[in-house]
Amino acid sequence: MVKYEEKNQQIAYLGPEASFTYLATKSLFPDDSLLPCATIPECIEAVSDGKVNFAVVPLENTIEGTVPMTIDYLYHEAELFIAADCLSKIKQHLMVHKSQKDNWQNIEEIYSHPHALAQCHKFLHQRFGSVPLVRYSSTSAAAKLVSETPERCIAAIGNSSSAEKYGLEIVQKNIHDFQFNHTRFLVLSKNNMRLPIENSEGNAKTTLMITLPVNVSGALHQVLSVLAWRKLDLSKIESRPLKTGLGEYFFIMDVHADENDAMMKGAMEELAALGCNVKSLGTYYTYLTQE
Numbered sequence: 001m002v003k004y005e006e007k008n009q010q011i012a013y014l015g016p017e018a019s020f021t022y023l024a025t026k027s028l029f030p031d032d033s034l035l036p037c038a039t040i041p042e043c044i045e046a047v048s049d050g051k052v053n054f055a056v057v058p059l060e061n062t063i064e065g066t067v068p069m070t071i072d073y074l075y076h077e078a079e080l081f082i083a084a085d086c087l088s089k090i091k092q093h094l095m096v097h098k099s100q101k102d103n104w105q106n107i108e109e110i111y112s113h114p115h116a117l118a119q120c121h122k123f124l125h126q127r128f129g130s131v132p133l134v135r136y137s138s139t140s141a142a143a144k145l146v147s148e149t150p151e152r153c154i155a156a157i158g159n160s161s162s163a164e165k166y167g168l169e170i171v172q173k174n175i176h177d178f179q180f181n182h183t184r185f186l187v188l189s190k191n192n193m194r195l196p197i198e199n200s201e202g203n204a205k206t207t208l209m210i211t212l213p214v215n216v217s218g219a220l221h222q223v224l225s226v227l228a229w230r231k232l233d234l235s236k237i238e239s240r241p242l243k244t245g246l247g248e249y250f251f252i253m254d255v256h257a258d259e260n261d262a263m264m265k266g267a268m269e270e271l272a273a274l275g276c277n278v279k280s281l282g283t284y285y286t287y288l289t290q291e
């Protein structure tokens with residue numbers, strides 16, 4: 001839980017209620033007012049437009065990797081900061097309407113968020129190879145749809161809270177392909193601030209978005225050496241298309257340091273001097289939800 005003095009904060013999240021994002025949001029902000037949004041851009045815009053104080057969105061998953069919509073929106077469309085990140089264990093289950101519970105071997109379609117479908121790829125391929133998979137806006141939106149469609153034998157993939165909330169029957173438990181399945185969520189804010197989180201002292205992390213100078217050979221090597229000789233520890237580096245042409249990318253880096261440390265300030269200055277465009281999404285602490 002966040003130890004935050006402000007009361008009655010408004011928090012946007014990828015809904016509807018009972019999504020994985022909802023569970024992460026509820027455990028971070030148990031006493032605040034939660035606003036479900038239908039899509040990740042809608043969550044991000046709610047905080048950009050000042051309708052809410054924070055937005056919680058999924059960023060990456062141990063099985064399926066990045067949620068591109070989140071990173072791309074942060075780079076191309078929004079001017080936001082990360083106030084915290086949150087790691088949650090993910091268990092995926094297959095669920096149907098209670099009226100279809102004896103007929104579930106004959107499922108006609110399976111609905112879920114693309115990341116949830118991908119986390120169960122092997123199971124779905126082996127057991128339901130010829131059944132169409134339908135990408136939906138979230139796991140709980142898929143569960144809600146199944147609950148509203150009792151006449152068809154369709155299934156959703158999601159968590160047990162969704163099954164409970166929307167009155168569905170879980171017919172196969174733990175169908176994710178790898179047991180170590182965690183998702184990292186971001187808490188986004190308009191202000192560069194860090195949410196205070198219990199027992200996280202000394203674990204500050206900074207996320208940088210870096211665009212390299214054009215046509216400079218060895219530019220990425222230079223960026224890495226700026227960080228390396230200062231012993232700045234990278235826990236993630238990933239490239240995403242700049243959307244301007246093939247072979248043009250920006251880089252997202254997570255550095256285990258505070259952006260106010262002398263070494264980080266020096267690194268950012270040197271990167272700018274090398275011709276890089278560097279944007280810090282801020283320094284923040286990590287929250288681990290209870291399993």
Ligand SMILES: O=C(O)C(=O)Cc1ccccc1
Pocket residue numbers: 014018019020021022058061090113115116137138139140183
């Ligand atoms: O929050 C959800 O329920 C989503 O649909 C996004 C998602 C999908 C898979 C794992 C974590 C979050």
